[in-house]
Amino acid sequence: MKFSINKNTILNELINVSRAISTRNIIPILNGIKFELKSEGLYLTASDSDLTIKSFIPTDKIESVEKEGVVIIQSKYLLDIIKKMPSDIVNFEGVDDYKIIIYSDNSEYNLNCLNSLDYPEIQLEDNKTHINMQSSVLKKTISQTIFAVSQSRPLLDGLNVKINGDLLECVATDSYRLAKKIVKLDQPYDDNVNIIIPGRNVSELDKILNDNEDNVEIHVFAKKIMFKYNNIIFQTNLLNGEYPNTSSFIPTEFTHIVTANLNDFYGSIDRAALLAQSKEKNVIKMELKDDELILSSFASEIGKVEDKIKVDRNIKDDMSISYSSKYMMDALKTFDSEEILINMNTDSKPIILKTKDDDSLIQLILPIKTY
Amino acid sequence: MKFSINKNTILNELINVSRAISTRNIIPILNGIKFELKSEGLYLTASDSDLTIKSFIPTDKIESVEKEGVVIIQSKYLLDIIKKMPSDIVNFEGVDDYKIIIYSDNSEYNLNCLNSLDYPEIQLEDNKTHINMQSSVLKKTISQTIFAVSQSRPLLDGLNVKINGDLLECVATDSYRLAKKIVKLDQPYDDNVNIIIPGRNVSELDKILNDNEDNVEIHVFAKKIMFKYNNIIFQTNLLNGEYPNTSSFIPTEFTHIVTANLNDFYGSIDRAALLAQSKEKNVIKMELKDDELILSSFASEIGKVEDKIKVDRNIKDDMSISYSSKYMMDALKTFDSEEILINMNTDSKPIILKTKDDDSLIQLILPIKTY
Numbered sequence: 241m242k243f244s245i246n247k248n249t250i251l252n253e254l255i256n257v258s259r260a261i262s263t264r265n266i267i268p269i270l271n272g273i274k275f276e277l278k279s280e281g282l283y284l285t286a287s288d289s290d291l292t293i294k295s296f297i298p299t300d301k302i303e304s305v306e307k308e309g310v311v312i313i314q315s316k317y318l319l320d321i322i323k324k325m326p327s328d329i330v331n332f333e334g335v336d337d338y339k340i341i342i343y344s345d346n347s348e349y350n351l352n353c354l355n356s357l358d359y360p361e362i363q364l365e366d367n368k369t370h371i372n373m374q375s376s377v378l379k380k381t382i383s384q385t386i387f388a389v390s391q392s393r394p395l396l397d398g399l400n401v402k403i404n405g406d407l408l409e410c411v412a413t414d415s416y417r418l419a420k421k422i423v424k425l426d427q428p429y430d431d432n433v434n435i436i437i438p439g440r441n442v443s444e445l446d447k448i449l450n451d452n453e454d455n456v457e458i459h460v461f462a463k464k465i466m467f468k469y470n471n472i473i474f475q476t477n478l479l480n481g482e483y484p485n486t487s488s489f490i491p492t493e494f495t496h497i498v499t500a501n502l503n504d505f506y507g508s509i510d511r512a513a514l515l516a517q518s519k520e521k522n523v524i525k526m527e528l529k530d531d532e533l534i535l536s537s538f539a540s541e542i543g544k545v546e547d548k549i550k551v552d553r554n555i556k557d558d559m560s561i562s563y564s565s566k567y568m569m570d571a572l573k574t575f576d577s578e579e580i581l582i583n584m585n586t587d588s589k590p591i592i593l594k595t596k597d598d599d600s601l602i603q604l605i606l607p608i609k610t611y
Numbered sequence: 612m613k614f615s616i617n618k619n620t621i622l623n624e625l626i627n628v629s630r631a632i633s634t635r636n637i638i639p640i641l642n643g644i645k646f647e648l649k650s651e652g653l654y655l656t657a658s659d660s661d662l663t664i665k666s667f668i669p670t671d672k673i674e675s676v677e678k679e680g681v682v683i684i685q686s687k688y689l690l691d692i693i694k695k696m697p698s699d700i701v702n703f704e705g706v707d708d709y710k711i712i713i714y715s716d717n718s719e720y721n722l723n724c725l726n727s728l729d730y731p732e733i734q735l736e737d738n739k740t741h742i743n744m745q746s747s748v749l750k751k752t753i754s755q756t757i758f759a760v761s762q763s764r765p766l767l768d769g770l771n772v773k774i775n776g777d778l779l780e781c782v783a784t785d786s787y788r789l790a791k792k793i794v795k796l797d798q799p800y801d802d803n804v805n806i807i808i809p810g811r812n813v814s815e816l817d818k819i820l821n822d823n824e825d826n827v828e829i830h831v832f833a834k835k836i837m838f839k840y841n842n843i844i845f846q847t848n849l850l851n852g853e854y855p856n857t858s859s860f861i862p863t864e865f866t867h868i869v870t871a872n873l874n875d876f877y878g879s880i881d882r883a884a885l886l887a888q889s890k891e892k893n894v895i896k897m898e899l900k901d902d903e904l905i906l907s908s909f910a911s912e913i914g915k916v917e918d919k920i921k922v923d924r925n926i927k928d929d930m931s932i933s934y935s936s937k938y939m940m941d942a943l944k945t946f947d948s949e950e951i952l953i954n955m956n957t958d959s960k961p962i963i964l965k966t967k968d969d970d971s972l973i974q975l976i977l978p979i980k981t982y
Binding site: 325326547 | 685687691692695696697710717719720721722723878879880881885886901910912913914915916917918919920957
């Protein structure tokens with residue numbers, strides 16, 4: 241293998257594929273990135289066996305191709321090596337199957353390679369049909385839900401994706417809060433889909449997607465899902481099991497509906513949460529009184545804080561409810577609107593956040609009982 | 612006590628004085644910041660008993676003064692509280708000696724105060740004479756030496772400052788490297804000075820000083836040193852003991868004098884150090900061969916790197932020497948020049964860095980024997 245390439249061209253693709261390399265990986269060959277130089281261009285592949293990312297750089301974006309070939313280069317140090325190269329063009333030259341020289345100007349790295357025959361064969365074929373989504377829409381949907389994924393509980397550590405006709409629904413919950421987003425697809429999809437994508441891998445996909453109008457092809461298989469985005473193939477295994485039916489947890493009738501300015505409400509929680517720092521999840525108290533929401537917290541020995549905002553409300557009955565300020569702020573960040581509806585029943589029933597006249601995004605937060 | 616003040620005015624001074632509050636402090640009263648509102652203005656004081664910082668905001672920079680007084684406000688949360696205040700003006704109102712309300716708009720913090728009678732009396736009087744230095748010069752001198760201070764060894768964890776006539780000399784060493792800077796003062800100082808300032812406190816002083824031409828008064832006492840900079844008094848105790856006489860360690864005659872472009876040399880070390888990451892202090896090898904410096908390192912199983920730069924040299928004899936790339940890069944960062952002189956004798960004698968025709972800044976690095 242021998243080729244020369246622009247430093248930033250290869251660096252960007254190495255950053256993309258190396259997202260598949262896990263720090264917890266214990267299979268030596270999967271610490272490597274597969275370089276396949278063919279007549280049409282350079283393929284880069286990295287995998288942790290659960291997640292595989294493959295990127296392609298066509299020949300017209302490669303400075304010069306002198307000899308095709310396959311090598312597995314250890315990913316450790318590789319990004320730094322390319323980043324710090326002193327000139328714009330970086331040269332790769334295989335000495336034999338087990339050694340590669342990466343050089344430019346007076347800088348020369350002589351790296352041991354892994355045996356390319358050891359690299360697993362990973363099936364990355366298209367499905368017969370697929371879903372199309374704009375990159376920016378998919379990225380937004382991920383950001384509006386992924387934060388609510390559980391860090392530890394089985395199945396809840398994944399993002400639940402359902403497709404029914406032309407509606408795609410994403411749900412994430414850690415059982416204390418829930419985020420749900422529905423997107424209308426341009427075309428209906430033939431099969432009914434109800435899958436769980438590992439949350440960790442969804443976060444990596446989010447980093448690869450740009451906030452642009454480019455199309456993402458989504459290929460759903462029985463045990464895996466593949467995203468094709470420009471020159472990148474991103475494929476992850478699915479979690480095996482049935483996601484709880486969350487729709488029954490989400491109330492649709494409310495006794496108290498409060499309309500608040502989103503930024504004012506966010507700022508008020510942010511300030512009220514300051515003295516709640518020492519407690520788990522930073523619990524604050526919210527009181528609905530006359531035309532005000534009064535947010536408060538206290539820290540023993542330090543003092544207390546009370547922050548008020550003016551709101552509109554549908555009912556005269558006052559109420560008081562406590563919840564995690566962190567969860568409330570996470571949820572509020574997913575809305576772009578000026579106003580937010582805070583829907584409640586009693587101090588022990590879920591709080592539902594949504595905007596007026598739009599049910600496509602719902603955030604649920606369970607209150608916390610304080611005595 | 613009752614006053615109103617611009618949020619950023621008080622925030623900046625609170626940031627300055629809170630640098631004296633130690634996270635390791637175990638005396639409850641010293642977790643507080645002393646607010647003294649007098650007819651001439653507001654004094655803020657914080658101390659960890661070793662370091663004291665006092666700041667003054669004159670009355671004309673205070674929005675309104677309604678009632679003078681003294682309170683000790685717990686520093687924990689205080690900066691965040693002020694930072695997050697929703698309006699430009701923040702109001703302070705003491706309820707009694709043990710409670711203060713900080714409020715603006717609809718946000719109200721009710722904080723417990725500490726007993727002001729418990730706050731220690733700290734002498735912050737001027738000395739009869741003092742040294743004057745421009746803030747930018749003092750700041751530069753600190754940055755050129757402080758990084759070499761030891762993190763653990765007694766006395767070497769301080770910055771050695773000597774004054775002799777109109778020459779001020781700063782030395783820091785951790786016994787593996789040494790940084791020495793000599794500054795010419797505008798006026799000679801009457802007494803001979805040879806003191807050790809705790810390194811940790813010098814770093815805090817550095818953060819308070821701006822890179823400007825404002826004057827810093829330096830008052831040297833037997834057991835403490837005081838810096839007066841604009842509205843700030845910064846006073847720290849000195850370390851008690853005798854700093855080793857370092858001048859005998861610094862060679863002045865060299866067999867090998869290499870002249871290199873500073874940026875090229877720095878970049879070359881940065882690249883050569885990449886594969887040395889796993890080893891303590893990132894040892895790299897430097898060979899002087901013909902008109903080149905060849906820097907190299909290797910990581911077992913990964914590979915090796917060799918990086919070359921063209922240099923000028925005073926002698927034909929080749930040599931090879933190994934050292935910590937981190938220490939060399941730290942030292943190189945202190946020079947502003949285009950060229951750097953790398954002065955050496957043998958592979959076990961100190962390397963001295965300096966610029967041509969200027970001995971005011973010297974960086975010493977001990978080589979590391981590799982076999």
